[in-house]
Amino acid sequence: MDIMEALFTRRSIRRYTGEPVSDGDIKLLLNAGFSAPSANNRQPWHFIVVRDRNTVEEIAARHPYAKMLTQAGCGIVVCGDTKKQEREGFLIEDCSAAIENILLAAHGLGLGAVWCGLYPVQERAQVVADILNIPPDIIPVGLVVVGHTDEKGRSVDRFDEKKIHYDKWRAQD
Amino acid sequence: MDIMEALFTRRSIRRYTGEPVSDGDIKLLLNAGFSAPSANNRQPWHFIVVRDRNTVEEIAARHPYAKMLTQAGCGIVVCGDTKKQEREGFLIEDCSAAIENILLAAHGLGLGAVWCGLYPVQERAQVVADILNIPPDIIPVGLVVVGHTDEKGRSVDRFDEKKIHYDKWRAQD
Numbered sequence: 398m399d400i401m402e403a404l405f406t407r408r409s410i411r412r413y414t415g416e417p418v419s420d421g422d423i424k425l426l427l428n429a430g431f432s433a434p435s436a437n438n439r440q441p442w443h444f445i446v447v448r449d450r451n452t453v454e455e456i457a458a459r460h461p462y463a464k465m466l467t468q469a470g471c472g473i474v475v476c477g478d479t480k481k482q483e484r485e486g487f488l489i490e491d492c493s494a495a496i497e498n499i500l501l502a503a504h505g506l507g508l509g510a511v512w513c514g515l516y517p518v519q520e521r522a523q524v525v526a527d528i529l530n531i532p533p534d535i536i537p538v539g540l541v542v543v544g545h546t547d548e549k550g551r552s553v554d555r556f557d558e559k560k561i562h563y564d565k566w567r568a569q570d
Numbered sequence: 571m572d573i574m575e576a577l578f579t580r581r582s583i584r585r586y587t588g589e590p591v592s593d594g595d596i597k598l599l600l601n602a603g604f605s606a607p608s609a610n611n612r613q614p615w616h617f618i619v620v621r622d623r624n625t626v627e628e629i630a631a632r633h634p635y636a637k638m639l640t641q642a643g644c645g646i647v648v649c650g651d652t653k654k655q656e657r658e659g660f661l662i663e664d665c666s667a668a669i670e671n672i673l674l675a676a677h678g679l680g681l682g683a684v685w686c687g688l689y690p691v692q693e694r695a696q697v698v699a700d701i702l703n704i705p706p707d708i709i710p711v712g713l714v715v716v717g718h719t720d721e722k723g724r725s726v727d728r729f730d731e732k733k734i735h736y737d738k739w740r741a742q743d
Binding site: 398399400401402403404406407425427428429431432433434436440442443444445446447448449452470478481484485486487489490493494496498499500502503504505506511512514516517518529530531532535541555556557561562563564565566568 | 571572573574575576577578580582584598601602604605606607609613615616617618620621622625657659660663665666667669670671673675676677678679684685687689690691699700703704705708711712728729730732733734735736737738739742
């Protein structure tokens, strides 16, 4: 799939067939994450691939918006290492770029994916940290649910001229 | 260019020919930004396209790591609207996903780009806000410098098994 088509047709997918994601695809998804840019090239991310059935069900039960994880069967928790990047804002930006790369790679591989927010919602991040034994100096930023899609993501046009400014901020009407 | 190839070969580009970026390419870059996912689909971003020569030079002079902006001739400042998304962490994540999309689109279009950090460095964000008249409830998250590339971005392999965990966090040696 062409990169521009991938960018314009990627959608959040929340229905899955349950067919397992292959190890080869997991590796490609992670490699996409590793390929993101990062502030000062610190690459401060970690990836936790969650496929164990009990773990999947526990996360789905305790995260308010990740029920689809049980059907997808696979999640990738993208975490930021505060020892590698002390500026929390940069850490979140770096991990977000990695997450976006994983979402696009999933789409490119014919899979579906959705970004379930963790940071900055303390209780959601803590639930995932507890379940996965994530230490306190590692921030779970987002959970990417990924699987074989069971829905057609319809392309949408979000282009909005009112959000585009030229050379200076232009106050909205 | 294939999406996977784009993900794996995108690099930060800091040398530019100075040839202007066309209006058509700008529109495609912005559309890529608009196509990012956002928390609760709030789409809380704004894009300021900076090509005015004086503005370009003023930003380059006052941002410590954006000198290449003068050669590139074009920057896109991606901002988050705190009225649309009150949770600052989500706002930063959404804008970061939009920035990553723009970087990938630039690569796909045969252009080069680099993400110059603004948020969370208060003085850098404030400089850009001052120059572009950005109001206080809008956060300038990042500056994407984009132009016609004058260097070959070498593909690098950042894959690191030590940063991959399966089902639980595994402490590093």
